[in-house]
Amino acid sequence: MAATQEEIVAGLAEIVNEIAGIPVEDVATDKSFTDDLDVDSLSMVEVVVAAEERFDVKIPDDDVKNLKTVGDATDYILKHQD
Amino acid sequence: MNTTNRTVVVTGIGATTPLGGDSASTWEGLVQGRSGITKLEQDWAAELPVRIAGTIAVEPTEVLARPLARKLDRSAQFALIAAREAWADAGYTGKAGEDPAVEPERVGAVVASGIGGVTTLLGQYDVLKEQGVRRVSPHTVPMLMPNSPSANVGLEVNARAGVHTPVSACASGAEAIGYAVEMIRSGRADVVVAGGTEAAIHPLPMVAFANMMAMSKNNDEPTRASRPYDKARDGFVLSEGAGIVILESAEHAARRGAQIYCEAVGQGLSADAHHIAQPEPTGRGVAAALEHLFAENDVKPAEVVHVNAHATSTPQGDVAEVKALRRVLGDDLGHIMVSGTKSMTGHLLGGAGGIETVATVLALKNRVAPPTINLENLDDEIEPDLVSGEARPLPEGRIVALNNSFGFGGHNVVLALRSV
Numbered sequence: 155m156a157a158t159q160e161e162i163v164a165g166l167a168e169i170v171n172e173i174a175g176i177p178v179e180d181v182a183t184d185k186s187f188t189d190d191l192d193v194d195s196l197s198m199v200e201v202v203v204a205a206e207e208r209f210d211v212k213i214p215d216d217d218v219k220n221l222k223t224v225g226d227a228t229d230y231i232l233k234h235q236d
Numbered sequence: 237m238n239t240t241n242r243t244v245v246v247t248g249i250g251a252t253t254p255l256g257g258d259s260a261s262t263w264e265g266l267v268q269g270r271s272g273i274t275k276l277e278q279d280w281a282a283e284l285p286v287r288i289a290g291t292i293a294v295e296p297t298e299v300l301a302r303p304l305a306r307k308l309d310r311s312a313q314f315a316l317i318a319a320r321e322a323w324a325d326a327g328y329t330g331k332a333g334e335d336p337a338v339e340p341e342r343v344g345a346v347v348a349s350g351i352g353g354v355t356t357l358l359g360q361y362d363v364l365k366e367q368g369v370r371r372v373s374p375h376t377v378p379m380l381m382p383n384s385p386s387a388n389v390g391l392e393v394n395a396r397a398g399v400h401t402p403v404s405a406c407a408s409g410a411e412a413i414g415y416a417v418e419m420i421r422s423g424r425a426d427v428v429v430a431g432g433t434e435a436a437i438h439p440l441p442m443v444a445f446a447n448m449m450a451m452s453k454n455n456d457e458p459t460r461a462s463r464p465y466d467k468a469r470d471g472f473v474l475s476e477g478a479g480i481v482i483l484e485s486a487e488h489a490a491r492r493g494a495q496i497y498c499e500a501v502g503q504g505l506s507a508d509a510h511h512i513a514q515p516e517p518t519g520r521g522v523a524a525a526l527e528h529l530f531a532e533n534d535v536k537p538a539e540v541v542h543v544n545a546h547a548t549s550t551p552q553g554d555v556a557e558v559k560a561l562r563r564v565l566g567d568d569l570g571h572i573m574v575s576g577t578k579s580m581t582g583h584l585l586g587g588a589g590g591i592e593t594v595a596t597v598l599a600l601k602n603r604v605a606p607p608t609i610n611l612e613n614l615d616d617e618i619e620p621d622l623v624s625g626e627a628r629p630l631p632e633g634r635i636v637a638l639n640n641s642f643g644f645g646g647h648n649v650v651l652a653l654r655s656v
Contacts, residue, residue, distance in 0.1 A: 175303035199374035
């Protein structure tokens, strides 16, 4: 069953909390992974792999560079999840 | 002969070891003659020929924030913990630049490890085989590279004068400290964070060392397994942890009114050119390092009152070191108290030179030579005045202590410290 937008944001918040230590309540769609959430390019790879597993979606490396904000990632997952 | 006249002093110390999570608890354990060696309870250890080790007393994950810890190899975690303690102990209130007492361009970091990020390398290979390509951590390379502890310590204090990682197996930590002294003497830096770290308690290194016949197999009596100079010694005990010192030019330390533990006089270096892993049996190479120390630095054998020996508890190495001390120090050996602190800490490989320098700094400060424990039947070839069983007082006045470290490959490093 596909996840809702709300579920995806909550899931990403948990992933970002695990990887970067940012409180889940600080993770919102308008936040930039790099500038706001302390997720550097290496940690972003971890976020992507965790999101792929959690939401059963494939995010090719070429698409990762377009995922600047939590909202970008949420929209991508909503569109591509099975 | 110094290239410059810059005096180097120690202004801070830090450690995390099998005896304690900081330098104070480690020192307390050393003075009390407490062993940090225990049985390995992990499942993987059950079938190993060696099932004892000196595991860290305080797990780094209890000290470091989780997001930071998960991006660091265990060896870098130890180094960072010890470096933070040392940096604060030196009186710095923030990283270089944030604390106006020190400029980033004048700060260096030289932290070494003998083996590097071996648990990360092997752990991620397991991930690759068992979970596939996608699951290998993107942090693997910056975690496993041998310069990772030095680089992470450099980031922590904002070191821009240079970040270096000399590698010489079990002499690495001492070589790092010697290199750091030279950085300050030559004028490249005013402050250098220096020392050694190791985290290699993993089945592969354990088996590999055991198959070299280098490790004690006294699995039933872990606290009695590391016994330098004793007739029954049968090899070293592998341990983990880090020891770090803050080295500083005397002028820089004086300008900011820093505490001064002791002077870091200098180093003597040599190589055996004998065998890739066996010590040269007559102690020729170690003697050469001692001779270089006295020829190239402002220090005399008559000043030396204490040696923190390399003394790993191997049958050959302990004797070769003693022969070298006798050859170079001659009758002066009669007033020198020799301690083998690996009897308590085990052997931290690249971390050894770091924690033993911390121990030597504290021996000078507290005027106490820590003991060599487990010395029940002295080897016939060992003749110096060994601090056996219990700690002993060191004399008053300006005194010098040496810290010896030698490594597979034939690397010999002798460091000299002088009380202030």
